[in-house]
Amino acid sequence: MWASGQLSCKRRITARAWQVSPMADRRMTQIRSGFDCRSNSGTITSPGTKELGLLTETVEKTRNGAILYDKAIINQISDERFTPQGWMHAELLTGALGSGGRGSTMFVGNVPRQFVLRHYMRGGLLGKLIKDTYLFSGAEKTRPFLEWRLLDKLASNNMRVPRPAAARYVQRGTFYTADIITVRIPGIVPLSQYIADNDPDEAFWNSVGAAIQEFHATGVYHADMNAYNVQIDTDGLTWLLDFDKGRLRKPGPWQQETLGRLHRSLHKIVGLDPRLHFRSKNWEQLLDGYFNASRSS
Incomplete structure:
Protein backbone atom coordinates (compact mmCIF):
# COMPACT_ATOMS: atom_id res chain seq x y z
CA MET A 1 0.00 0.00 0.00
CA TRP A 2 1.28 3.44 -0.92
CA ALA A 3 1.28 6.19 1.66
CA SER A 4 0.24 9.54 0.25
CA GLY A 5 3.21 11.50 -1.02
CA GLN A 6 5.71 8.65 -0.71
CA LEU A 7 7.66 7.01 -3.48
CA SER A 8 7.95 3.36 -2.52
CA CYS A 9 9.99 1.57 -5.14
CA LYS A 10 12.73 -0.08 -3.10
CA ARG A 11 11.99 -3.49 -4.51
CA ARG A 12 12.95 -2.27 -7.95
CA ILE A 13 15.62 0.31 -7.33
CA THR A 14 19.14 -1.03 -7.46
CA ALA A 15 22.41 0.65 -8.30
CA ARG A 16 21.97 -0.63 -11.83
CA ALA A 17 18.48 0.80 -12.17
CA TRP A 18 19.86 4.32 -12.41
CA GLN A 19 22.72 3.59 -14.78
CA VAL A 20 22.55 4.75 -18.37
CA SER A 21 22.92 2.17 -21.12
CA PRO A 22 25.58 2.74 -23.81
CA MET A 23 22.86 3.63 -26.33
CA ALA A 24 21.24 6.11 -23.95
CA ASP A 25 24.67 7.50 -23.06
CA ARG A 26 25.39 8.21 -26.72
CA ARG A 27 21.99 9.87 -27.08
CA MET A 28 22.68 12.02 -24.01
CA THR A 29 26.01 13.09 -25.50
CA GLN A 30 24.36 13.96 -28.81
CA ILE A 31 21.69 16.05 -27.10
CA CYS A 37 21.46 12.29 -34.74
CA ARG A 38 18.53 11.24 -36.95
CA SER A 39 20.36 9.20 -39.56
CA ASN A 40 17.27 8.57 -41.68
CA SER A 41 17.18 12.26 -42.59
CA GLY A 42 20.52 11.91 -44.32
CA THR A 43 21.93 14.94 -42.50
CA ILE A 44 23.82 15.67 -39.33
CA THR A 45 23.07 19.22 -38.24
CA SER A 46 25.33 21.34 -36.11
CA PRO A 47 24.24 23.32 -33.05
CA GLY A 48 21.72 26.04 -33.81
CA THR A 49 20.69 24.82 -37.27
CA LYS A 50 17.31 23.39 -38.20
CA GLU A 51 15.99 20.97 -40.75
CA LEU A 52 13.22 23.51 -41.41
CA GLY A 53 15.25 25.36 -44.03
CA ARG A 184 1.05 24.39 -29.71
CA ILE A 185 0.77 20.60 -29.75
CA PRO A 186 -2.68 19.72 -31.14
CA GLY A 187 -5.02 17.73 -28.94
CA ILE A 188 -2.88 17.29 -25.83
CA VAL A 189 -4.45 17.39 -22.38
CA PRO A 190 -2.88 17.24 -18.90
CA LEU A 191 -2.60 13.81 -17.32
CA SER A 192 -4.91 15.19 -14.61
CA GLN A 193 -7.64 15.79 -17.18
CA TYR A 194 -6.98 12.56 -19.05
CA ILE A 195 -7.59 10.42 -15.96
CA ALA A 196 -10.74 12.41 -15.25
CA ASP A 197 -12.16 11.69 -18.71
CA ASN A 198 -10.83 8.13 -19.05
CA ASP A 199 -10.11 5.05 -16.96
CA PRO A 200 -6.73 4.10 -18.47
CA ASP A 201 -5.61 0.49 -18.63
CA GLU A 202 -2.30 -1.04 -17.57
CA ALA A 203 -0.73 -0.52 -20.99
CA PHE A 204 -1.34 3.22 -20.71
CA TRP A 205 0.35 3.52 -17.33
CA ASN A 206 3.24 1.38 -18.59
CA SER A 207 3.66 3.77 -21.51
CA VAL A 208 3.70 6.84 -19.25
CA GLY A 209 6.46 5.27 -17.16
CA ALA A 210 8.43 4.28 -20.26
CA ALA A 211 8.16 7.82 -21.63
CA ILE A 212 9.48 9.34 -18.41
CA GLN A 213 12.33 6.84 -18.39
CA GLU A 214 13.29 7.92 -21.93
CA PHE A 215 13.75 11.47 -20.68
CA HIS A 216 15.70 10.29 -17.65
CA ALA A 217 17.91 7.98 -19.71
CA THR A 218 19.05 10.94 -21.78
CA GLY A 219 19.68 13.06 -18.70
CA VAL A 220 16.68 15.36 -19.01
CA TYR A 221 15.79 16.90 -15.66
CA HIS A 222 12.31 18.41 -15.33
CA ALA A 223 12.08 20.68 -12.29
CA ASP A 224 8.31 20.40 -11.82
CA MET A 225 7.04 17.08 -13.12
CA ASN A 226 3.42 16.93 -12.03
CA ALA A 227 0.04 15.75 -13.30
CA TYR A 228 -0.38 18.98 -15.28
CA ASN A 229 3.01 19.19 -17.01
CA VAL A 230 2.80 15.52 -18.03
CA GLN A 231 0.41 15.66 -20.99
CA ILE A 232 -1.23 13.10 -23.24
CA ASP A 233 -1.97 13.48 -26.96
CA THR A 234 -4.77 12.00 -29.05
CA ASP A 235 -2.70 8.87 -29.70
CA GLY A 236 -2.14 8.30 -25.98
CA LEU A 237 1.52 9.35 -26.16
CA THR A 238 3.16 11.19 -23.27
CA TRP A 239 4.64 14.68 -23.61
CA LEU A 240 6.39 16.96 -21.11
CA LEU A 241 5.69 20.69 -20.92
CA ASP A 242 7.13 23.65 -19.01
CA PHE A 243 10.90 23.20 -18.78
CA ASP A 244 11.55 26.28 -16.67
CA LYS A 245 14.66 25.44 -14.61
CA GLY A 246 15.06 22.19 -16.55
CA ARG A 247 18.50 21.05 -17.69
CA LEU A 248 20.62 18.07 -18.68
CA ARG A 249 22.15 16.16 -15.78
CA LYS A 250 24.07 12.99 -15.09
CA PRO A 251 22.01 10.11 -13.63
CA GLY A 252 21.46 10.35 -9.89
CA PRO A 253 18.94 10.61 -7.04
CA TRP A 254 17.13 13.42 -8.88
CA GLN A 255 15.50 10.79 -11.10
CA GLN A 256 13.81 9.16 -8.12
CA GLU A 257 12.94 12.59 -6.72
CA THR A 258 11.25 13.52 -10.00
CA LEU A 259 9.12 10.38 -9.86
CA GLY A 260 8.26 11.20 -6.26
CA ARG A 261 7.06 14.66 -7.26
CA LEU A 262 4.74 13.18 -9.88
CA HIS A 263 3.45 10.62 -7.38
CA ARG A 264 2.65 13.33 -4.83
CA SER A 265 0.92 15.38 -7.50
CA LEU A 266 -1.33 12.48 -8.49
CA HIS A 267 -2.23 11.80 -4.87
CA LYS A 268 -3.00 15.48 -4.35
CA ILE A 269 -5.44 15.77 -7.25
CA VAL A 270 -7.15 12.50 -6.29
CA GLY A 271 -7.59 13.94 -2.82
CA LEU A 272 -9.32 16.93 -4.39
CA ASP A 273 -11.51 14.79 -6.64
CA PRO A 274 -11.83 11.09 -5.67
CA ARG A 275 -13.62 10.39 -8.95
CA LEU A 276 -10.32 10.59 -10.83
CA HIS A 277 -9.15 7.24 -12.16
CA PHE A 278 -5.92 6.71 -10.25
CA ARG A 279 -5.27 3.92 -7.77
CA SER A 280 -2.22 2.41 -6.10
CA LYS A 281 -1.97 -0.29 -8.74
CA ASN A 282 -1.72 2.38 -11.45
CA TRP A 283 1.44 3.76 -9.87
CA GLU A 284 2.84 0.23 -9.74
CA GLN A 285 2.05 -0.09 -13.45
CA LEU A 286 3.77 3.22 -14.21
CA LEU A 287 6.89 2.04 -12.35
CA ASP A 288 6.79 -1.29 -14.20
CA GLY A 289 6.87 0.62 -17.49
CA TYR A 290 9.67 2.85 -16.23
CA PHE A 291 11.99 0.08 -15.06
CA ASN A 292 11.20 -2.29 -17.93
CA ALA A 293 12.18 0.48 -20.34
CA SER A 294 15.33 1.09 -18.30
CA ARG A 295 16.39 -2.54 -18.63
CA SER A 296 15.69 -2.68 -22.37
CA SER A 297 17.41 0.62 -23.31
Whole structure:
Protein backbone atom coordinates (compact mmCIF):
# COMPACT_ATOMS: atom_id res chain seq x y z
CA MET A 1 0.00 0.00 0.00
CA TRP A 2 1.28 3.44 -0.92
CA ALA A 3 1.28 6.19 1.66
CA SER A 4 0.24 9.54 0.25
CA GLY A 5 3.21 11.50 -1.02
CA GLN A 6 5.71 8.65 -0.71
CA LEU A 7 7.66 7.01 -3.48
CA SER A 8 7.95 3.36 -2.52
CA CYS A 9 9.99 1.57 -5.14
CA LYS A 10 12.73 -0.08 -3.10
CA ARG A 11 11.99 -3.49 -4.51
CA ARG A 12 12.95 -2.27 -7.95
CA ILE A 13 15.62 0.31 -7.33
CA THR A 14 19.14 -1.03 -7.46
CA ALA A 15 22.41 0.65 -8.30
CA ARG A 16 21.97 -0.63 -11.83
CA ALA A 17 18.48 0.80 -12.17
CA TRP A 18 19.86 4.32 -12.41
CA GLN A 19 22.72 3.59 -14.78
CA VAL A 20 22.55 4.75 -18.37
CA SER A 21 22.92 2.17 -21.12
CA PRO A 22 25.58 2.74 -23.81
CA MET A 23 22.86 3.63 -26.33
CA ALA A 24 21.24 6.11 -23.95
CA ASP A 25 24.67 7.50 -23.06
CA ARG A 26 25.39 8.21 -26.72
CA ARG A 27 21.99 9.87 -27.08
CA MET A 28 22.68 12.02 -24.01
CA THR A 29 26.01 13.09 -25.50
CA GLN A 30 24.36 13.96 -28.81
CA ILE A 31 21.69 16.05 -27.10
CA ARG A 32 24.25 17.81 -24.90
CA SER A 33 26.33 18.75 -27.94
CA GLY A 34 23.29 20.01 -29.82
CA PHE A 35 23.66 17.59 -32.73
CA ASP A 36 20.68 16.00 -34.42
CA CYS A 37 21.46 12.29 -34.74
CA ARG A 38 18.53 11.24 -36.95
CA SER A 39 20.36 9.20 -39.56
CA ASN A 40 17.27 8.57 -41.68
CA SER A 41 17.18 12.26 -42.59
CA GLY A 42 20.52 11.91 -44.32
CA THR A 43 21.93 14.94 -42.50
CA ILE A 44 23.82 15.67 -39.33
CA THR A 45 23.07 19.22 -38.24
CA SER A 46 25.33 21.34 -36.11
CA PRO A 47 24.24 23.32 -33.05
CA GLY A 48 21.72 26.04 -33.81
CA THR A 49 20.69 24.82 -37.27
CA LYS A 50 17.31 23.39 -38.20
CA GLU A 51 15.99 20.97 -40.75
CA LEU A 52 13.22 23.51 -41.41
CA GLY A 53 15.25 25.36 -44.03
CA LEU A 54 18.63 27.06 -43.76
CA LEU A 55 17.70 29.65 -41.17
CA THR A 56 19.22 29.50 -37.72
CA GLU A 57 18.26 30.93 -34.38
CA THR A 58 18.31 34.70 -34.21
CA VAL A 59 18.80 37.07 -31.29
CA GLU A 60 17.48 40.60 -31.68
CA LYS A 61 18.24 43.33 -29.21
CA THR A 62 15.29 45.35 -27.96
CA ARG A 63 15.21 48.64 -26.09
CA ASN A 64 15.23 46.92 -22.70
CA GLY A 65 16.37 43.38 -23.43
CA ALA A 66 16.49 40.82 -26.22
CA ILE A 67 14.41 38.28 -28.15
CA LEU A 68 15.65 34.82 -29.16
CA TYR A 69 13.61 33.20 -31.93
CA ASP A 70 13.56 30.70 -34.78
CA LYS A 71 12.94 32.42 -38.12
CA ALA A 72 11.77 29.14 -39.60
CA ILE A 73 8.77 29.30 -37.25
CA ILE A 74 8.18 33.02 -36.69
CA ASN A 75 9.69 35.20 -39.40
CA GLN A 76 8.88 38.52 -37.75
CA ILE A 77 9.09 39.20 -34.05
CA SER A 78 8.63 42.15 -31.72
CA ASP A 79 7.83 42.82 -28.08
CA GLU A 80 4.17 43.07 -29.04
CA ARG A 81 4.13 39.37 -29.94
CA PHE A 82 4.59 38.60 -26.26
CA THR A 83 1.28 40.25 -25.38
CA PRO A 84 -2.30 39.13 -26.17
CA GLN A 85 -2.77 42.34 -28.15
CA GLY A 86 -0.06 41.23 -30.57
CA TRP A 87 -2.23 38.41 -31.93
CA MET A 88 -5.52 38.24 -33.81
CA HIS A 89 -6.64 35.50 -31.43
CA ALA A 90 -5.66 34.98 -27.80
CA GLU A 91 -7.28 32.62 -25.29
CA LEU A 92 -6.35 32.49 -21.61
CA LEU A 93 -5.82 28.96 -20.32
CA THR A 94 -7.85 28.28 -17.20
CA GLY A 95 -9.14 25.27 -15.28
CA ALA A 96 -7.40 21.96 -15.90
CA LEU A 97 -5.27 23.32 -18.72
CA GLY A 98 -4.05 26.36 -16.88
CA SER A 99 -3.75 25.24 -13.28
CA GLY A 100 -0.55 23.25 -13.51
CA GLY A 101 2.14 25.81 -14.08
CA ARG A 102 3.07 29.02 -12.32
CA GLY A 103 3.03 31.06 -15.50
CA SER A 104 0.23 33.05 -17.02
CA THR A 105 -0.44 30.97 -20.15
CA MET A 106 -2.41 31.67 -23.33
CA PHE A 107 -3.15 30.09 -26.68
CA VAL A 108 -2.36 32.61 -29.42
CA GLY A 109 -2.54 32.57 -33.21
CA ASN A 110 -4.88 30.79 -35.57
CA VAL A 111 -5.05 27.37 -37.23
CA PRO A 112 -2.91 25.94 -38.75
CA ARG A 113 -0.17 27.69 -36.78
CA GLN A 114 -1.01 28.17 -33.13
CA PHE A 115 1.29 28.92 -30.24
CA VAL A 116 1.39 28.91 -26.47
CA LEU A 117 2.48 32.16 -24.83
CA ARG A 118 3.66 31.87 -21.23
CA HIS A 119 4.71 34.63 -18.86
CA TYR A 120 7.21 33.53 -16.22
CA MET A 121 5.83 33.71 -12.70
CA ARG A 122 7.41 32.74 -9.41
CA GLY A 123 5.88 30.03 -7.24
CA GLY A 124 5.93 29.26 -3.54
CA LEU A 125 6.18 31.77 -0.73
CA LEU A 126 8.59 33.99 -2.66
CA GLY A 127 6.05 34.23 -5.47
CA LYS A 128 3.64 35.99 -3.12
CA LEU A 129 6.17 38.77 -2.62
CA ILE A 130 7.96 38.89 -5.98
CA LYS A 131 5.53 37.66 -8.62
CA ASP A 132 7.42 37.78 -11.90
CA THR A 133 10.85 39.37 -11.56
CA TYR A 134 14.25 37.66 -11.53
CA LEU A 135 17.80 38.80 -10.86
CA PHE A 136 19.60 39.57 -14.13
CA SER A 137 23.07 38.04 -14.52
CA GLY A 138 23.45 38.03 -18.31
CA ALA A 139 21.23 37.24 -21.29
CA GLU A 140 22.35 33.64 -21.65
CA LYS A 141 21.47 32.92 -18.02
CA THR A 142 17.91 34.22 -18.23
CA ARG A 143 15.19 31.64 -17.72
CA PRO A 144 13.56 32.00 -21.14
CA PHE A 145 16.85 31.70 -23.04
CA LEU A 146 17.87 28.63 -21.03
CA GLU A 147 14.48 26.97 -21.55
CA TRP A 148 14.42 27.87 -25.26
CA ARG A 149 17.81 26.28 -25.88
CA LEU A 150 16.95 23.13 -23.91
CA LEU A 151 13.66 22.69 -25.78
CA ASP A 152 15.45 23.29 -29.07
CA LYS A 153 17.91 20.49 -28.37
CA LEU A 154 15.22 18.07 -27.20
CA ALA A 155 12.78 18.79 -30.02
CA SER A 156 15.57 18.46 -32.59
CA ASN A 157 16.25 14.98 -31.20
CA ASN A 158 12.64 13.80 -31.50
CA MET A 159 11.85 14.10 -27.80
CA ARG A 160 8.16 14.78 -27.12
CA VAL A 161 8.39 18.40 -25.98
CA PRO A 162 6.98 21.62 -27.46
CA ARG A 163 9.09 23.20 -30.17
CA PRO A 164 10.32 26.63 -29.03
CA ALA A 165 9.42 29.56 -31.24
CA ALA A 166 10.56 32.67 -29.38
CA ALA A 167 11.73 33.83 -25.96
CA ARG A 168 12.41 37.25 -24.52
CA TYR A 169 13.52 39.05 -21.40
CA VAL A 170 12.82 42.66 -20.45
CA GLN A 171 15.46 44.14 -18.18
CA ARG A 172 14.50 46.58 -15.46
CA GLY A 173 17.67 47.64 -13.69
CA THR A 174 19.18 44.59 -11.99
CA PHE A 175 16.02 42.53 -12.56
CA TYR A 176 14.08 41.22 -15.53
CA THR A 177 10.72 39.76 -16.54
CA ALA A 178 10.38 37.03 -19.14
CA ASP A 179 8.13 35.24 -21.63
CA ILE A 180 8.36 32.27 -23.97
CA ILE A 181 6.36 31.19 -27.03
CA THR A 182 6.19 27.53 -28.06
CA VAL A 183 4.39 25.76 -30.88
CA ARG A 184 1.05 24.39 -29.71
CA ILE A 185 0.77 20.60 -29.75
CA PRO A 186 -2.68 19.72 -31.14
CA GLY A 187 -5.02 17.73 -28.94
CA ILE A 188 -2.88 17.29 -25.83
CA VAL A 189 -4.45 17.39 -22.38
CA PRO A 190 -2.88 17.24 -18.90
CA LEU A 191 -2.60 13.81 -17.32
CA SER A 192 -4.91 15.19 -14.61
CA GLN A 193 -7.64 15.79 -17.18
CA TYR A 194 -6.98 12.56 -19.05
CA ILE A 195 -7.59 10.42 -15.96
CA ALA A 196 -10.74 12.41 -15.25
CA ASP A 197 -12.16 11.69 -18.71
CA ASN A 198 -10.83 8.13 -19.05
CA ASP A 199 -10.11 5.05 -16.96
CA PRO A 200 -6.73 4.10 -18.47
CA ASP A 201 -5.61 0.49 -18.63
CA GLU A 202 -2.30 -1.04 -17.57
CA ALA A 203 -0.73 -0.52 -20.99
CA PHE A 204 -1.34 3.22 -20.71
CA TRP A 205 0.35 3.52 -17.33
CA ASN A 206 3.24 1.38 -18.59
CA SER A 207 3.66 3.77 -21.51
CA VAL A 208 3.70 6.84 -19.25
CA GLY A 209 6.46 5.27 -17.16
CA ALA A 210 8.43 4.28 -20.26
CA ALA A 211 8.16 7.82 -21.63
CA ILE A 212 9.48 9.34 -18.41
CA GLN A 213 12.33 6.84 -18.39
CA GLU A 214 13.29 7.92 -21.93
CA PHE A 215 13.75 11.47 -20.68
CA HIS A 216 15.70 10.29 -17.65
CA ALA A 217 17.91 7.98 -19.71
CA THR A 218 19.05 10.94 -21.78
CA GLY A 219 19.68 13.06 -18.70
CA VAL A 220 16.68 15.36 -19.01
CA TYR A 221 15.79 16.90 -15.66
CA HIS A 222 12.31 18.41 -15.33
CA ALA A 223 12.08 20.68 -12.29
CA ASP A 224 8.31 20.40 -11.82
CA MET A 225 7.04 17.08 -13.12
CA ASN A 226 3.42 16.93 -12.03
CA ALA A 227 0.04 15.75 -13.30
CA TYR A 228 -0.38 18.98 -15.28
CA ASN A 229 3.01 19.19 -17.01
CA VAL A 230 2.80 15.52 -18.03
CA GLN A 231 0.41 15.66 -20.99
CA ILE A 232 -1.23 13.10 -23.24
CA ASP A 233 -1.97 13.48 -26.96
CA THR A 234 -4.77 12.00 -29.05
CA ASP A 235 -2.70 8.87 -29.70
CA GLY A 236 -2.14 8.30 -25.98
CA LEU A 237 1.52 9.35 -26.16
CA THR A 238 3.16 11.19 -23.27
CA TRP A 239 4.64 14.68 -23.61
CA LEU A 240 6.39 16.96 -21.11
CA LEU A 241 5.69 20.69 -20.92
CA ASP A 242 7.13 23.65 -19.01
CA PHE A 243 10.90 23.20 -18.78
CA ASP A 244 11.55 26.28 -16.67
CA LYS A 245 14.66 25.44 -14.61
CA GLY A 246 15.06 22.19 -16.55
CA ARG A 247 18.50 21.05 -17.69
CA LEU A 248 20.62 18.07 -18.68
CA ARG A 249 22.15 16.16 -15.78
CA LYS A 250 24.07 12.99 -15.09
CA PRO A 251 22.01 10.11 -13.63
CA GLY A 252 21.46 10.35 -9.89
CA PRO A 253 18.94 10.61 -7.04
CA TRP A 254 17.13 13.42 -8.88
CA GLN A 255 15.50 10.79 -11.10
CA GLN A 256 13.81 9.16 -8.12
CA GLU A 257 12.94 12.59 -6.72
CA THR A 258 11.25 13.52 -10.00
CA LEU A 259 9.12 10.38 -9.86
CA GLY A 260 8.26 11.20 -6.26
CA ARG A 261 7.06 14.66 -7.26
CA LEU A 262 4.74 13.18 -9.88
CA HIS A 263 3.45 10.62 -7.38
CA ARG A 264 2.65 13.33 -4.83
CA SER A 265 0.92 15.38 -7.50
CA LEU A 266 -1.33 12.48 -8.49
CA HIS A 267 -2.23 11.80 -4.87
CA LYS A 268 -3.00 15.48 -4.35
CA ILE A 269 -5.44 15.77 -7.25
CA VAL A 270 -7.15 12.50 -6.29
CA GLY A 271 -7.59 13.94 -2.82
CA LEU A 272 -9.32 16.93 -4.39
CA ASP A 273 -11.51 14.79 -6.64
CA PRO A 274 -11.83 11.09 -5.67
CA ARG A 275 -13.62 10.39 -8.95
CA LEU A 276 -10.32 10.59 -10.83
CA HIS A 277 -9.15 7.24 -12.16
CA PHE A 278 -5.92 6.71 -10.25
CA ARG A 279 -5.27 3.92 -7.77
CA SER A 280 -2.22 2.41 -6.10
CA LYS A 281 -1.97 -0.29 -8.74
CA ASN A 282 -1.72 2.38 -11.45
CA TRP A 283 1.44 3.76 -9.87
CA GLU A 284 2.84 0.23 -9.74
CA GLN A 285 2.05 -0.09 -13.45
CA LEU A 286 3.77 3.22 -14.21
CA LEU A 287 6.89 2.04 -12.35
CA ASP A 288 6.79 -1.29 -14.20
CA GLY A 289 6.87 0.62 -17.49
CA TYR A 290 9.67 2.85 -16.23
CA PHE A 291 11.99 0.08 -15.06
CA ASN A 292 11.20 -2.29 -17.93
CA ALA A 293 12.18 0.48 -20.34
CA SER A 294 15.33 1.09 -18.30
CA ARG A 295 16.39 -2.54 -18.63
CA SER A 296 15.69 -2.68 -22.37
CA SER A 297 17.41 0.62 -23.31
